[in-house]
Every structure is written in C-alpha cells, then in structure tokens.
Amino acid sequence: MSGIGPLGQDWEPVVIRKKAPNAAAKKDEKAVNEARRAGGPIETIKKYNAGSNKAASSATSLNTKKLDDETEVLAHEKVPTELRKNIMQARLDKKLTQAQLAQQINEKPQIIQEYESGKAIPNQQIITKLERVLGVKLRGKK
Known part of the structure; x- marks a missing residue:
C-alpha cells in the first residue's frame, strides 16, 4: 500500500503515451534490414503517387493542353x-x-x-x- 493515501486513493502517477507515429515504418525497416543480413530476397513495392499531389495535378495538364490548342486571341477591352x-x-x-x-x-x-x-x-x-x-x-x- 505504498501509493495509496489515507482515504484509499491511489496517488501514483499514470503516464499515458500514444503509439509512435512511425511504428509501422520502423517495423518494415527492421524486417528489410534483417532480410539483408540474412541474404534472402527482399521484395519491395513501389506505390505510385503515394503522398504526393501528382494525381490532382494531372487534370491541370489537360487544361494546359486546351489552352495551348486555343486559337482565339483574347484581350482586355481598352479605352476607345x-x-x-x-x-x-x-x-x-x-x-x-x-x-x-x-x-x-x-x-x-x-x-x-x-x-x-x-x-x-x-x-x-x-x-x-x-x-x-x-x-x-x-x-x-x-
């Protein structure tokens, strides 16, 4: 009863921690390093457009092509x-x-x-x- 007070309350500090954000990445890295040390085959997968905005910008390249193909001359109205x-x-x-x-x-x-x-x-x-x-x-x- 070292941490319990006179009224039956527990005064021991409780520390709550979140899981490390890169825990999954560290496990993968650890597995790859172990496979390298063992000399076994290492299988990697390339994820295309992972963590980038390339998919969103592909639509703008279509708009750019439309602008390039445009033949009409556009100009602001000017003072006569x-x-x-x-x-x-x-x-x-x-x-x-x-x-x-x-x-x-x-x-x-x-x-x-x-x-x-x-x-x-x-x-x-x-x-x-x-x-x-x-x-x-x-x-x-x-």
Whole structure:
C-alpha cells in the first residue's frame, strides 16, 4: 500500500503515451534490414503517387493542353481613342492636372494616366465620376 493515501486513493502517477507515429515504418525497416543480413530476397513495392499531389495535378495538364490548342486571341477591352481624347480635352479645358482630376474623383493619379493613354480597362463608375467632375458627357453622343 505504498501509493495509496489515507482515504484509499491511489496517488501514483499514470503516464499515458500514444503509439509512435512511425511504428509501422520502423517495423518494415527492421524486417528489410534483417532480410539483408540474412541474404534472402527482399521484395519491395513501389506505390505510385503515394503522398504526393501528382494525381490532382494531372487534370491541370489537360487544361494546359486546351489552352495551348486555343486559337482565339483574347484581350482586355481598352479605352476607345475617342474617350481618351474627350477626357484629355475636358481636363485641359478645366485647367486640371491628372493628379488634381484624380483627387477630385477620389482615385489614384495613375488611373487618369491609364485612361488617357488607353491602357486602362474601362470602368463605368470611374467614367461616371469623370463626367460629373468635368461636366462633360464622355459616353455616347454629346
């Protein structure tokens, strides 16, 4: 009764451990090493795609082939030349710099620069803001 307290309680520490995660791998390794020492035949099995994402990525190679076979030229819509000229002309008529105009519509100066150079992808909200600040109709007929 060395570990039992006065009220019949057992105060001995109990340690609970999980099984080692590589216990199966160690057994296999041990068996292979024993077979090597004994000089007997060693049978190994190659598991394809075990522990890798290769099976999941094989579908992407099909998509890549589809993209390579695609002949249609895809491009973003760009700002039409007429709109570019209208924005620039209206801004110059109001004697505003690109930075000042951008500040008035709460956008970055780079946005105005992209619209005037034709590199921007047209956004109707930004064009509406520009129309309001510049006081000119930029879309459709004047």
